[in-house]
Structure formats: C-alpha cells, structure tokens
Amino acid sequence: xxxHLPALVTLLAVLLMFGTAFAVGLARGRYGxxxxxxxxxxxxxxxxxxxxxxxxxxxxxxxxxxxxxxxxYASWAGIAxxxxxxxxxxxxxxYLREAxxxxxxxxxxxxxWAATLLMALAGLGRTLFVG
Amino acid sequence: xxxHLPALVTLLAVLLMFGTAFAVGLARGRYGxxxxxxxxxxxxxxxxxxxxxxxxxxxxxxxxxxxxxxxxYASWAGIAxxxxxxxxxxxxxxYLREAxxxxxxxxxxxxxWAATLLMALAGLGRTLFVG
Amino acid sequence: xxxHLPALVTLLAVLLMFGTAFAVGLARGRYGxxxxxxxxxxxxxxxxxxxxxxxxxxxxxxxxxxxxxxxxYASWAGIAxxxxxxxxxxxxxxYLREAxxxxxxxxxxxxxWAATLLMALAGLGRTLFVG
Numbered sequence: 001x002x003x004h005l006p007a008l009v010t011l012l013a014v015l016l017m018f019g020t021a022f023a024v025g026l027a028r029g030r031y032g033x034x035x036x037x038x039x040x041x042x043x044x045x046x047x048x049x050x051x052x053x054x055x056x057x058x059x060x061x062x063x064x065x066x067x068x069x070x071x072x073y074a075s076w077a078g079i080a081x082x083x084x085x086x087x088x089x090x091x092x093x094x095y096l097r098e099a100x101x102x103x104x105x106x107x108x109x110x111x112x113w114a115a116t117l118l119m120a121l122a123g124l125g126r127t128l129f130v131g
Numbered sequence: 132x133x134x135h136l137p138a139l140v141t142l143l144a145v146l147l148m149f150g151t152a153f154a155v156g157l158a159r160g161r162y163g164x165x166x167x168x169x170x171x172x173x174x175x176x177x178x179x180x181x182x183x184x185x186x187x188x189x190x191x192x193x194x195x196x197x198x199x200x201x202x203x204y205a206s207w208a209g210i211a212x213x214x215x216x217x218x219x220x221x222x223x224x225x226y227l228r229e230a231x232x233x234x235x236x237x238x239x240x241x242x243x244w245a246a247t248l249l250m251a252l253a254g255l256g257r258t259l260f261v262g
Numbered sequence: 263x264x265x266h267l268p269a270l271v272t273l274l275a276v277l278l279m280f281g282t283a284f285a286v287g288l289a290r291g292r293y294g295x296x297x298x299x300x301x302x303x304x305x306x307x308x309x310x311x312x313x314x315x316x317x318x319x320x321x322x323x324x325x326x327x328x329x330x331x332x333x334x335y336a337s338w339a340g341i342a343x344x345x346x347x348x349x350x351x352x353x354x355x356x357y358l359r360e361a362x363x364x365x366x367x368x369x370x371x372x373x374x375w376a377a378t379l380l381m382a383l384a385g386l387g388r389t390l391f392v393g
Contacts, residue, residue, distance in 0.1 A: 004386060004389060004390060007329050007332070007333075007382075007386055008386060010325045010329055011325070011326065011329060011379070011382055011383065011386070013325070014321075014322050014325050014326055014379070017318070017321060017322055018322055021318060021322075034361070035311060035361050035364075036304075036307040036308050036310070036311035036361060037307075038311075042167075045167040045168075046167050048167070049166060049167035049169075051318075055186075055317075055318060055321060056148070056152060056182075056186060058321065059148060059186060059189065059190065059321065060145050060148055060149055060152075062325060063141050063142070063144070063145050063193060064142065064145055067138050067141055067142060070138070071138075099165070099166050099167060102166075117142070117145070120138075120142055121142060124135060124138055124139060124142070127135060128135060173298075176298040176299075177298050179298065180297060180298035180300075186317075187279070187283060187313075187317060190279060190317060190320065190321065191276050191279055191280055191283075194272050194273070194275070194276050194324065195273065195276055198269050198272055198273060201269070202269075230296070230297050230298060233297075248273070248276070251269075251273055252273060255266060255269055255270060255273070258266060259266060
C-alpha cells in the first residue's frame with residue numbers, strides 16, 4: 001500500500017464529518033432542539049444542513065479519490081484531496097455563520113472533486129483503451 | 132487492479148448522486164426554496180427525497196459491490212452494478228415526476244443490490260469455510 | 263485479501279443500514295406517512311432519525327475500518343467493528359422505542375469507532391515517520 005496521502009485525506013474527511021455532526025449536537029443543546037426534531041431555529045438548521053451537505057460531498061469524493069488513487073494518481077489525487085478538505089472546511093465554517101457565505105468553499109470543494117473525477121476517468125480510460 | 136467494471140460502476144454511481152443533487156439545486160431555484168429549508172413545494176420535496184434515497188441506496192451498494200469484487204466476482208458484480216445503475220436512474224427520473232411511479236426502478240435496484248450482497252456473502256463464506 | 267473480518271463487518275454494517283431503512287418503510291405504512299413526507303408522527307420521526315444517524319455513523323466508520331485494516335490492523339479493527347455493530351444495533355433498537363434511551367448504544371459505537379480511528383492514525387503515522 002503506497003497510498004498514504006489518500007489514506008490521510010480519508011481520515012481527515014472523516015474527522016470533518018465528525019466535526020459537522022458535533023456542531024449539530026452543540027446547536028441542539030444551545031437552541032433547545034430535542035431529537036428527533038431537525039428544525040426550530042435558523043442556526044440549528046444551518047448546522048444540520050452543513051452536516052448533511054458535508055456527508056453528501058464526502059460520499060461523492062471518497063470513491064473518486066480512491067478510484068483515481070488505484071489507477072496511479074495517488075499523489076495528485078491526494079493533493080486534490082487536501083484542496084477539497086480546505087474548501088469543505090471553509091464551506092462549513094462560513095455556512096455555520098450565514099447561509100449566504102457558503103458559495104466560496106463549496107466552489108473550491110467542487111473543483112477539487114472534479115479534479116479527482118477526471119483523474120479517475122483518465123486512469124480508467126487509459127487502462128481500458130490504451131492498455 | 133483488475134476490477135475495471137466495478138471502478139466504472141462506482142464512478143457512474145457517483146455521477147448519479149451528483150445528478151440528483153443537481154436536481155435539488157435546480158428545484159431550489161425554480162420553486163424559490165432558500166437553503167437551509169428542505170420543504171415548501173411538493174416537486175422540491177420529491178427532488179430532495181430522490182437525492183437522499185439515492186445516497187442511502189449508494190451507501191448500501193458500493194460496499195457490497197467491492198466486497199463481492201474482492202472475492203473474485205468483479206465481473207458479475209460489475210454487471211449487477213450496471214443493472215443497479217439502470218434501476219436507480221429509472222427510479223430517480225420517475226420519482227421526480229410523481230411519487231407513485233417510484234416502485235419499478237426501486238425494485239430493479241433492490242434486486243441488483245441483493246445480487247451483489249449474495250455474491251459478497253458467497254465469496255466470503257467460500258473463503259472462510261471451504262478455504 | 264486477508265481482511266475477512268473487516269469484510270464481514272462491512273456486510274453486517276450494510277445489513278444494519280438496510281434494517282433501519284426497512285423500519286422507516288414499516289413506520290410509513292403503520293402511521294400513514296406518504297413519501298416524500300418525513301414527519302407527521304413521533305414514532306415515524308424516531309425511525310427516520312435512526313436511519314439517518316446509522317447512515318452518518320456508518321460513513322464515519324467504514325473508512326476508518328478499512329484504513330486501519332490496510333495498515334496491518336485487520337484483526338483488531340475487525341474486532342472493534344463487531345463491538346461497533348453491537349453498539350449501533352443497541353442504539354437503533356432502543357431509539358426506535360424511546361429517544362431518551364439512545365445514549366448507551368451511541369456511546370459504545372463512538373468508542374469502537376474511536377478505536378478504529380486510533381488504529382488507522384497509528385498505522386499511518388508508524389508508516390510515515392518510522393518507515
């Protein structure tokens with residue numbers, strides 16, 4: 001196993017998901033939203049959407065990261081992963097404050113994800129059609 | 132790495148998730164549902180449920196696909212994956228139009244998922260008990 | 263592939279997610295909650311939160327399980343995975359009955375997840391810094 005950078009990025013992505021789940025727990029306490037409710041205060045609802053959107057983004061990202069890594073792009077996909085982590089962390093921190101500020105980090109995350117997707121498709125295509 | 136078909140299916144599953152997320156974004160604009168709200172118009176709510184159900188189904192499917200592939204069923208699991216993709220795409224397109232139409236694609240996806248689960252269990256069982 | 267226990271744990275985690283999704287379907291029928299609605303009766307809302315929280319916990323767990331397994335902790339991570347499965351099953355069954363009972367199983371699941379995370383970090387750190 002040479003894919004240390006994708007492995008590190010994977011663990012950091014898991015910790016980012018954990019952090020966004022933790023923020024929801026804090027918001028439950030602060031605004032008195034008892035489980036299983038998922039609404040009741042705008043700041044809680046933002047925290048909940050940050051968690052869900054982070055989860056959705058991670059589920060798009062980890063498979064493309066690892067397909068890219070397994071086709072020989074472990075380092076480049078890992079570097080794209082660090083950019084993705086930076087973008088998604090920015091997104092989470094900004095959106096927790098104000099919904100309107102979520103665009104910048106979201107865009108960085110999307111571009112980094114698209115880079116891993118292109119690497120995965122390039123690696124797969126090269127293997128299938130070039131051999 | 133010989134699991135090219137599971138890798139292709141994985142990337143297509145990621146693109147399907149991306150497509151259902153994109154449909155939610157379009158519905159936000161069309162029906163004026165500002166984030167972080169996730170309700171307010173039946174068509175938006177259908178798009179949102181399609182996204183979430185696709186995410187749930189993908190999280191059931193990708194692990195069984197790869198366990199099956201790693202126990203020697205890469206080709207058969209990949210073929211079941213193509214059927215899964217067809218079923219889940221049908222489900223998404225039908226549900227976006229009308230909730231009552233979601234049954235057919237859902238069923239195809241479930242059967243294809245069950246096939247990958249059986250392959251994974253068979254491969255694991257054969258390895259553990261037959262050697 | 264020597265990671266049979268992590269593979270078994272992965273399939274059981276998928277079946278646990280399937281079980282919690284099935285419980286939501288049953289609750290839809292029993293309390294007459296038509297899709298795409300996700301509220302309307304406390305027991306349905308508990309079932310829905312159990313499903314979502316199980317999905318979130320699984321997405322934290324499977325990546326750390328496999329990174330730990332790939333860095334030489336396949337057996338220990340697999341054993342932590344069996345504990346995680348026990349905790350998450352307890353959580354699901356208890357929360358379906360009453361929201362206040364969800365703490366014990368949640369805690370067991372968190373501790374087992376933290377164990378796989380520590381193994382993954384230890385394995386990665388040992389490889390990078392010790393060689």
